[in-house]
Amino acid sequence: MNETAAASASAAEGRDRDAADGAGSDPVVVGEGVRKSYGEVVALDGVEIRVEPGEVFGLIGPNGAGKTTLVRALTGTTEAEGDLRVFGVPPREVDPQRIGLLPQSFDPPERLTATELVDYYGGLYDAARDTEPVLRDVGMADDADAWYETLSGGQKRRTCVATAIVNDPDLLFLDEPTTGIDPAGRRSIHRLIERLADGGTTVFLTSHAMDEVERLADRVALLREGAVVAVGAPEALIAAHGGEPRLEVALDGPAEEADTEAVRGALRDALSDRAAGAGPDAPAVESTRGGLRIVGVRPEGIGNAVDALDAAGVAFESLAWSEPSLEDVYLRLTGEEYSPRSGEVGEADPDGGDR
Template identity: 75%
Template sequence: MDETAAASASASAVEAGDGNGDGDGSETRGGDDADPDSDPVVSGEGVRKSYGEVVALDGVDVRVESGEVFGLIGPNGAGKTTLVRALTGTTEADGDLRVFGAPPRAVDSQRIGLLPQSFDPPERLTATELVAYYGGLYDAARDTDSVLRDVGMADDANAWYETLSGGQKRRTCVATAIVNDPDLLFLDEPTTGIDPAGRRALHRLIERLAGDGTTVFLTSHAMDEVERLADRVALLRDGAVVAVGPPAELIAEHGGEPRLEVVVDGPAGDEPVERVGGAMSRDFAVEPTADGLRILGVRPESIGDAVDALDAGGIAFESLAWSEPSLEDVYLRLTGEAYSPRTGTGGIADRAGEDAQDGGDR
C-alpha cells in the first residue's frame, strides 16, 4: 500500500477531535503570530532514526503551530523524507513525536492529508476516479469535481492517469491529499514537474488553505517556493537542524550581501577583478566568476558607482544583473555548493527491511 493510502486507512487508537479543525475558525496564520503557550499541531523532540550504520535523523527538534506553513529544506539525503514519514506514522523513530498532542499513529487519519515524494497510484483510473477513490477512504470528503478544479485538473478530469503529463499527474496527486479537507497537510515536493503557471496556481491554493486554518508542512527543493509560502523554515543537514526561523530572518543572518553580477566581454580571469578593485571609490568586494566578476555590497543606489568602476578599470561588459540575497543563498551557504550527502556507497535503499523504502531523498 502506498503512503497516502496507508496514512488514510490507518486505524485510529485515539480520536483527536471531530475532524472539522482544531481552531476557532480564525484565518490568522501561524508563525510569528502564534501563541507561544498554545499546543503545537506538530512537535518532535530528539527525533532519531538510523538505517543500520546510516544515521538519517540525529536528534531533530521541530515545532509547527496551528495555521502555520512550515517549510523544511535540505540536500538530498539530509533526512527530510524520513522526518515526514516519522511525523505521519509511516515509519518508526525514536524521540517524542506528537501530532495534535498524540503519537502520530494514534491520530485520527481523517484530519491529515499526505502527499509523499513518491506516489504511484493505479494508472488505469481517470483523475476523477482516482480522487473519488481516495475520497472514499474518509467519512466526509470534499466534492471530487471541486477538488479537481482547485488543482487545475477540471479540463482533464476524465483522462486516464497514465496519459497525463508529469505536471498533471502531480496536480492529481495533490488533489488526493486535500480531498478530505485536512486540518494538517504534509506536502513533500508538491510542485515537482509542474509548469510555472501550474506552480503559481498551487501556491495560491496552499496560501488559501493556510488562510482557512489548515496547517501545512511543506518540503521542497524550490527555494523560491519555500521563501514565498513558509512562515518559518528549518534547514536540515546530515539529519540535524542547522537553522530555523522566518525566511526573512534567515536571509538577513545567513544570506550575505546584495550583489552585481557582471558578464564581461571577453575571457574572464583575475585581471578584471584587480582592475575594478583598484578603481573602486566605495568599499565593495570584488570576486571572479565563470563569466566575469561579482561585486558584493552593491545597493540599488550605488549601482552607478559600480559601473563607473568598471569603466575606470577598462572593463567592457555584456550584461549586469543585480540581486538581493535569497533563501537559496542561505541554503548554499549553510550546506555548501559542493555538499555531498553521506549516504554511503549503496544508500539505504539497498538495506533490508520495510524501512528501506525511505531510500533516495530520505
C-alpha cells in the same frame, strides 16, 4: 452555496474543531530529540522541530539529509526514537481524517480517471469534499475524465495533490508538491496552499524549490546530515546567512586578475562614501566563470560601480543585480556549491539573530 463560500465554511468548521479540542494554542507538530538509523546510516540525529497551528512550515535540505524520513516519522509510517507528537498524541494515534499526505513518490492506479482517483481516495474518509471542486482547485477540471496514465507529469502531480486535500485535512504534508508542474500550474498550487493556510490548515512543506519555500513558508528549517542546523522565518534566515546583495558583471569570459584589481581599486575610490551606495565595508570583487561579481553594492550604488568599471577599462556586456535569497542561505549552510559568503553556521531565531 458557491465554492468560495463552501471553502470558507469548511475552514470555519476546521477552526471550530481546533478550538474544541484545544489545538488552537498548542503546537500541531512537535519533535524533540528525534533519531532514526538504518543500520549504520544515521538518517535523523536529534531533530528538534515545532509547527504551530495554521503555519506553513518549510523543510529544506540536500538529498539524503533526512527530510523524507522525518515526514514518515511524523505521519507514523516509520518508527523513530525521541518524542514525536501530532495534535498532542503520538503520530500513529492521530485520527487519519485530520491528516493529508502527498509523498514524494506516489503511483496510484493508472487505469482510473482523475475523477475516479479522487473519488476513491475521498471514499476512504467519513467526510470528504466533492471531487469536482477539488479537481478545480488543482487545475484539473478540464482533464477530469482522462485516464491517469495518459496525463502529463505535471497533470499527474496535480491529481495527486487533489487526493491529499480531498478530506479537507487539518494538517497537510506536501513532499515536493510541484515536481514536474509547469510555471502556470506551480502558481496555481501555490495559491491553493496559501488559501488552505488562510483557512486554518497547517501545511508541512518539503521542497527543493527555494523560491517556492521562500514565497509560501512562514518559517523554514534546514536539515543537514540528519540535524536541523537553522530555523526561522525566511527573511530572518536570509538576514542572518544570506550575505550581501551582488552585482554580476557579464564579460566575454573570466576576468583577468589585473582587471579584478583595477575594478577593486576604482570601487574603493568611487564608493568610499557609504552614501554613494556601498555597505559598511568596501565591496568585494571576484572573478567568476562569466566575468566579475561585485558583492555589497546597494541599488543606488550601481551607477558608481559602472563608473568604476569604466575607470578600470573593463567593457561589459550586461549587469544583473540581485538581493540574497533563501537559495543563498541553502548553498551557504549546506556547502553544496561555492559561495562567497563567510561566517559560522548557526541557528537563526525568528527575529533574525543567531543563537
